[in-house]
Amino acid sequence: MDFSWSPEDVAFGQELEAFLDKELPPFLEEWADDEAEASRGVTGAMEKRRAWQRKLNEGRWAAPLWPQEWGGRDATVSQQVLYTQIMARYRTPGIFNANGIVQIGPSIIAWGTDEQKARWLPGILDASEHWCQGFSEPQAGSDLANLRTTALLSEDGTHYVVNGQKTWTSTAQIAKWGLFLFRTDPGAIGRGAKHEGITAFVVDMESPGIEVRPIREITGDSMFCEVFFHDVRVPVGDRLGDEGLGWMVSMGALGKERVGSAGQAISMAQDLRRLLQTAKAENPEALRDPLVRERVARLHTQIEYTRLLIARALSKVLKGEKGWPEVPLAKLQWGYVSLWLAELALDVLGPTGTILKGAPGAIDGGVWARNYVWQRYTTIGAGPTEVQKNIIADRALKLER
Numbered sequence: 001m002d003f004s005w006s007p008e009d010v011a012f013g014q015e016l017e018a019f020l021d022k023e024l025p026p027f028l029e030e031w032a033d034d035e036a037e038a039s040r041g042v043t044g045a046m047e048k049r050r051a052w053q054r055k056l057n058e059g060r061w062a063a064p065l066w067p068q069e070w071g072g073r074d075a076t077v078s079q080q081v082l083y084t085q086i087m088a089r090y091r092t093p094g095i096f097n098a099n100g101i102v103q104i105g106p107s108i109i110a111w112g113t114d115e116q117k118a119r120w121l122p123g124i125l126d127a128s129e130h131w132c133q134g135f136s137e138p139q140a141g142s143d144l145a146n147l148r149t150t151a152l153l154s155e156d157g158t159h160y161v162v163n164g165q166k167t168w169t170s171t172a173q174i175a176k177w178g179l180f181l182f183r184t185d186p187g188a189i190g191r192g193a194k195h196e197g198i199t200a201f202v203v204d205m206e207s208p209g210i211e212v213r214p215i216r217e218i219t220g221d222s223m224f225c226e227v228f229f230h231d232v233r234v235p236v237g238d239r240l241g242d243e244g245l246g247w248m249v250s251m252g253a254l255g256k257e258r259v260g261s262a263g264q265a266i267s268m269a270q271d272l273r274r275l276l277q278t279a280k281a282e283n284p285e286a287l288r289d290p291l292v293r294e295r296v297a298r299l300h301t302q303i304e305y306t307r308l309l310i311a312r313a314l315s316k317v318l319k320g321e322k323g324w325p326e327v328p329l330a331k332l333q334w335g336y337v338s339l340w341l342a343e344l345a346l347d348v349l350g351p352t353g354t355i356l357k358g359a360p361g362a363i364d365g366g367v368w369a370r371n372y373v374w375q376r377y378t379t380i381g382a383g384p385t386e387v388q389k390n391i392i393a394d395r396a397l398k399l400e401r
């Protein structure tokens with residue numbers, strides 16, 4: 001495996017680093033007030049994210065994967081990996097429209113009409129409109145094709161009428177638009193063809209009949225929501241792709257192979273180093289415990305394995321092969337390793353490690369305490385651990401059912 005980057009990739013990376021060297025320090029200084037950020041809640045943190053995405057967009061660094069004509073850079077797979085790694089190394093803030101840039105925008109680029117692209121892409125990119133993605137329902141998560149929310153064409157053929165419920169829709173409470181999957185053929189499940197009859201729509205979240213209820217999470221925040229639809233009218237012109245193509249719209253993004261988890265190995269390595277520094281200052285005795293030392297060494301090794309696994313996936317993709325089974329394996333690794341790291345943190349920091357952000361005495365702004373509960377997410381989001389294992393057992397190991 002050749003670990004070196006091409007001259008074009010090196011130039012791409014250097015341009016990004018020069019941008020970050022210039023723009024990131026003043027930005028972080030301007031938004032340094034952690035206490036104020038804690039009190040601003042989900043929408044407060046979003047203002048910082050909006051400002052950072054706008055800054056990135058000024059340098060055309062908000063959506064490098066998008067085509068140039070829509071404000072991107074047509075980044076190649078290796079540039080995409082490099083981008084993720086550099087952003088992780090610089091510990092850049094999150095962006096305002098993460099879903100919009102990574103998932104929704106590419107779906108609109110792939111499936112939207114020219115009119116739809118012109119209407120929606122600029123607002124995603126310049127962070128003037130927030131977007132959410134509503135796929136999951138109470139009975140349709142891992143088994144997404146079981147979704148039941150219906151969108152039925154009106155008699156005059158001008159709009160669809162939507163009824164049903166979505167759940168876990170991140171940041172729906174601040175979204176202007178959402179990409180949703182609805183069932184336009186309610187008979188498909190009964191026919192045993194549940195992947196059929198699903199259609200993608202862009203929904204104006206201010207439409208009458210939409211009720212958004214934030215869900216309070218284990219972290220204390222309300223990042224995601226239930227979304228209820230009561231006879232909501234969605235214009236025919238807001239359908240993305242033809243009727244029945246929703247499954248493909250939701251799966252396809254620009255037709256480019258993705259290499260997942262590219263930045264996570266770097267972020268986790270940085271988090272481990274930061275944790276050890278904090279522990280040395282706050283609770284040095286814990287680091288003399290041989291069992292703790294073994295856990296640290298094991299974590300370090302696992303993080304390095306993850307990095308190499310991702311490099312192997314990239315190497316395959318660059319040769320025109322699928323990043324398989326490395327990509328689902330890396331997702332599995334990420335789920336485990338980030339949980340081990342979160343648990344190690346509370347064990348080495350002792351009781352003060354549990355103090356949450358905003359409270360007096362919180363270590364590193366309470367990040368480790370929050371991380372301990374937040375990291376449960378990595379075993380669920382982007383495909384739960386058990387489902388990843390099923391995929392690997394089925395398709396890579398070809399185990400019998």
Ligand SMILES: Cc1cc2nc3c(=O)[nH]c(=O)nc-3n(C[C@H](O)[C@H](O)[C@H](O)COP(=O)(O)OP(=O)(O)OC[C@H]3O[C@@H](n4cnc5c(N)ncnc54)[C@H](O)[C@@H]3O)c2cc1C
Pocket residue numbers: 132133134135136137138140141142143167168169170171224377380381382383384385386387390
């Ligand atoms: C932080 C966060 C943000 C999210 N944001 C969004 C969003 O913006 N939009 C959106 O649409 N969704 C969102 N989701 C939802 C996410 O996509 C679902 O949680 C995920 O698809 C799992 O579905 P579920 O929660 O219904 O769990 P289920 O699918 O019901 O799974 C429950 C448990 O059963 C296990 N299980 C399920 N099927 C199998 C099987 N076949 N074999 C073995 N075990 C199985 C799972 O591994 C899991 O442990 C978010 C989730 C999280 C945690």
